[in-house]
Amino acid sequence: MIRKSLLILPLAAALFLACVATGPGGKTSLIIIPSSQEVSIGAGMAQELARSERIFPDSTWQRYLNRVGQNIVAVCDRKDIQYHFTVVESDQINAFAAPGGFIYFYTGLLREMDSEAEMAAVVAHEISHVVARHGIKRLQATLGVAMAYELALGNENSEVLHTAVGLGLGLLSAGYSRSNEREADDYGLTYLVRAGYDPQGMEGMLQKLAALGGRSSSSVFEGLASTHPQTQERIQNTRAQIARMNVNSSNLTLGRQQYQQMRSRLPQKGAGQ
Ligand SMILES: [Zn+2]
Secondary structure, three states: OHHHHHHOHHHHHHHHOEEEEOOHHHOEEEEOOOHHHHHHHHHHHHHHHHHHOOEOOOHHHHHHHHHHHHHHHOOOOOOOOOOEEEEEOOOOEOEEEEOOOEEEEEHHHHOOOOOHHHHHHHHHHHHHHHHOOHHHHHHHHHHOHHHHHHHHOOOOOOHHHHHHHHHHHHHOOOOOOHHHHHHHHHHHHHHHHHOOEOOHHHHHHHHHHHHHHHHOOOOEHHHOOOOOHHHHHHHHHHHHHHHHHOOOHHHOEOOHHHHHHHHOOOOOOOOOO
C-alpha cells in the first residue's frame, strides 16, 4: 500500500495539499491530512481514552464544561468539525486536545481554578491548538509524508489509520514547541474575550499553574513551572496582549461564584484513585 501511494504522490499532492484557515486574521497553513481523516484519528484516540481514563460520572459537570467549550467554539476560526469536551476523574493537573476537536480536562486541574474565566482560558488555549492544527501537523510530521498521503487518500480502515491513532496517543504527553504554545496563548486570549470572558482569566490561570509547577514534582499542565523562563515569557506576553487589547473588563465575565459552586462538586484530592 505504501509503495502504491508513493507512485501516486504527485497526484495526491495536487489533490490533497490544502491551504486552510488556521487562526484569526486570515492566517492559513498547508495541511495534507484532511479534516475528515483528522476526525477519524481523534475518534480512534477517544475510543482508547474511554478505556484507559476514568470519565467523571457527573453529568452536570460534563454539561457545564461542554457549555463553556461550545461558547468558545462559537467564536473560534475553525468550525468544520464538531468539538467534544470530556472531564476525566484524575488528580493530574492536566488538559489536552487530541486532533479533530476531542478535548479533555482532568478534575485535578479543574480543582485549581478559581473562576469560570480561568477554566475558559484553558478551554480557549486547547481549542486554539485544534484551530491551528498543531496536533495534526505534529502527527503528520511523525507519520512521514508517504503515510500522511495514504491517509489523505481516505483509506478509513487502513493500517495507517491504526498507526496514526497509536502515534497520536503517544504524542499526547509530548509538549508542543514554544512557538505553538505562543500561538495557542495568543489565539486563546482572542477567543476568550470574543466569548465575553475577562482576559484576566488567562493570566490568572497561567500564574496559578506556574506556581503549582514550581512546587510539585509531578508534571503540571504543559510543563508550566514558575522556574521555567518560557512560563515567565508566556505570562509577560499575555499581560502585554491584554494591555494592547484595551478591553473594558466591566462588561466581561469572570464567573467566580458560579465556578466555585461547580468546584464544590469535584472529588477531593486522592478520592477515587
Ligand atoms: Zn498548549
